[in-house]
Amino acid sequence: MTRRAAFPVLGLFAAAKLTSQAAQNLFFAALLVAAGTSAHAGAGLSSFFVAMLVASLAFGVPGGALADRVGPSRGFGAGGLARAVVIAAWAFAPGAGWMVPAVVFAYSAVSQLYSPSEMALVRVLGGGHHSAMHSLLVTMQFSGQGLAVGVLAPLLWWYGGTGAMAAGAAVAGLGAAVLACSLAVATRRLRLDAPVRGSSFRDTVGFFRRYAIAREALLALALMSMVVQGSIVALPLYLRNDLAAGSLGAAAVVGAAGLGVLLGLGFAAFRLRAQVAGPVIRAAVLAMAAGMFALAALDYGLRAALELTEFGPLVDLDLRLGASFAVAVPVAFLLGLAVCLALLAGRTALSAAAPVAHQSRVFAVQSVLTDALVVLPLVLFGVGVEVAGARPVLAAMGGVAGFAFLVLEGRVVIAWFHQPPSESPVAAIAVPADRG
Numbered sequence: 001m002t003r004r005a006a007f008p009v010l011g012l013f014a015a016a017k018l019t020s021q022a023a024q025n026l027f028f029a030a031l032l033v034a035a036g037t038s039a040h041a042g043a044g045l046s047s048f049f050v051a052m053l054v055a056s057l058a059f060g061v062p063g064g065a066l067a068d069r070v071g072p073s074r075g076f077g078a079g080g081l082a083r084a085v086v087i088a089a090w091a092f093a094p095g096a097g098w099m100v101p102a103v104v105f106a107y108s109a110v111s112q113l114y115s116p117s118e119m120a121l122v123r124v125l126g127g128g129h130h131s132a133m134h135s136l137l138v139t140m141q142f143s144g145q146g147l148a149v150g151v152l153a154p155l156l157w158w159y160g161g162t163g164a165m166a167a168g169a170a171v172a173g174l175g176a177a178v179l180a181c182s183l184a185v186a187t188r189r190l191r192l193d194a195p196v197r198g199s200s201f202r203d204t205v206g207f208f209r210r211y212a213i214a215r216e217a218l219l220a221l222a223l224m225s226m227v228v229q230g231s232i233v234a235l236p237l238y239l240r241n242d243l244a245a246g247s248l249g250a251a252a253v254v255g256a257a258g259l260g261v262l263l264g265l266g267f268a269a270f271r272l273r274a275q276v277a278g279p280v281i282r283a284a285v286l287a288m289a290a291g292m293f294a295l296a297a298l299d300y301g302l303r304a305a306l307e308l309t310e311f312g313p314l315v316d317l318d319l320r321l322g323a324s325f326a327v328a329v330p331v332a333f334l335l336g337l338a339v340c341l342a343l344l345a346g347r348t349a350l351s352a353a354a355p356v357a358h359q360s361r362v363f364a365v366q367s368v369l370t371d372a373l374v375v376l377p378l379v380l381f382g383v384g385v386e387v388a389g390a391r392p393v394l395a396a397m398g399g400v401a402g403f404a405f406l407v408l409e410g411r412v413v414i415a416w417f418h419q420p421p422s423e424s425p426v427a428a429i430a431v432p433a434d435r436g
Helices: 003-036 041-070 072-091 097-126 130-189 201-210 212-242 247-270 274-309 319-353 356-388 390-418 425-429
Strands: none
Touching: 003 041, 003 072, 003 097, 003 130, 041 072, 041 097, 041 201, 041 356, 072 097, 072 130, 072 356, 097 130, 097 319, 097 356, 130 247, 130 319, 201 212, 201 356, 212 247, 212 274, 212 319, 212 356, 212 390, 247 319, 274 319, 274 390, 319 356, 356 390
């Protein structure tokens, strides 16, 4: 890609990501309102997530294979157009809560072409700057989510309820489809993307079996997904019962996590390289383990130390709130940073290491395996929060992350003694950014 061609094409890519993310979150908000206000709200809300997961598991790998066959930019355009069609079709009858599972299933199914194509375009458009491209995508993702949830959804709900939200999602989805199709035309005109023949699903499985960095990335991304979704389940109860946090206290914890994410995005954009993705993954996994254990129990130790030492100005400290927040705020920052780095280092490693012929399939397999690996822990965590409270669940997540770190470090220690040539992380990911 020439320098002159890079900026318009990258601008289209960033704008398509921002717009599609805003459309998706606005669409999901309208669907959840329709499901939650129907006669069978509980079944409707649970079926929302079940339908999404089933479609992802059923169509993830075929969608990645199709994206590789037609080329990621064409898959990106076709997937964006299909998503817009699903959103627009539901916008004609947005109040029908009974339609929600079918609509979610259809949207998730066509997204299995769109999402791996998006990930594969990092290799096509990035010119070797994989971490910066993934940082850009995550930034656009968060920006689109904030725009939809913080601005558009409340405004449209106030203006016209579910119908207005659905119509807004349809307009945004159509705009995203136009941008995605424009990107496909631009990459074809500039000869940046061409379908690659001759690869198979067996090659994709062989990639994960052959390269340790690919398995490390898979483990880190699955763990990151578990920690994020498990925290969504446990943290509201933790903030309410264990920290007794009001809106200001909760905002301090969430804000600290957000600052950690911003620091991770900046580090990935300017300093993260594929050759150091492995150490960054292991550091992020260790930080997630330490953070979960700290939230579960560290404030107890701090409180005991303060009570035993009665150190000067800390004697009159409100131990119940002060000690807990003294732990929760910096730990939230650490967890935000760790989650962001695990996500970006894992994706960077896969983008750099996976052969161009099946980039989409690699990310599709990673997504399917991640969903399959985290679904059972999330069910158990949900039950655990209801039965035992938030702290045991946070400790359990820390235990899983700690075990994952030991597995990763164990592989490194074994490699020191055996040094298998095909297992070298540097050799695995130092692949030229070719176009096939």
